[in-house]
Amino acid sequence: MARLRSNTVRIIGGTWRSRLIRFPDAAGLRPTPDRVRETLFNWLGQDLTGMTCLDLFAGSGALGFEASSRGAAEVVMVERSALVLRALKENARKLGAAKLAFVHGDALEFMRNVRSRFDVVFVDPPYHLYLQSEVLALLSGLLTEGGRVYVESDAAFDPPPGWSILKHGRAGNVHFHLLGKSPDDKSGVSRNV
Secondary structure, X not given: OOOOOOOEEEOOOOOOOOOEEEXXXXXXXXXXXXXXXXXXXXXXXXXXXOOEEEEEOOOOOHHHHHHHHOOOOEEEEEEOOHHHHHHHHHHHHHHOOOOEEEEEOOXXXXXXXXXXXXXXXXXXXXXXXXXXXXXXXXXXHHEEEEEEEEEEEOOOOOOOOOEEEEEEXXXXXXXXXXXXXXXXXXXXXXXXX
16 A cells, blocks of 8 residues: 555545545644544444534544545534644545535534534544543533544543443554443443443
């Protein structure tokens, strides 16, 4: 397999399989590795047809573009950096992606104000910010019945009450988790891996 140029990531499945997306140098931006994305989309099911997805802290857009490539009805990408947002829009243009919406702004502020509901939410903030628990506290009302949340971090993650870990994996320094709401679980932790 050909070596990827720096600041590129390959879409691994769906309509845009093997297409490259490019991203700028930006503090804290690190695309979710191929192996991790492959596992995540195996967990979610390869086909996301009809699902609405939210890619918070979109960064390179690897997760959002992957979801759109696999048939998501809509993917909303939230990104604070204007430079990174321009790259996301340019990648969407090159792919001919029509089912993407872009929001320039703070992910936490977006969650406080949005009224939409989502089937899948990707939570992959810069690791040093440790925002996962704060994000989950705001997400509860934004998830559809049976919705799933992907959380990536640099350490094992114990979700706050009301959430269960459905799946967990690790690839090098990347810990990744698939969560669901667990209203009956007072501890918030259930490890059904």
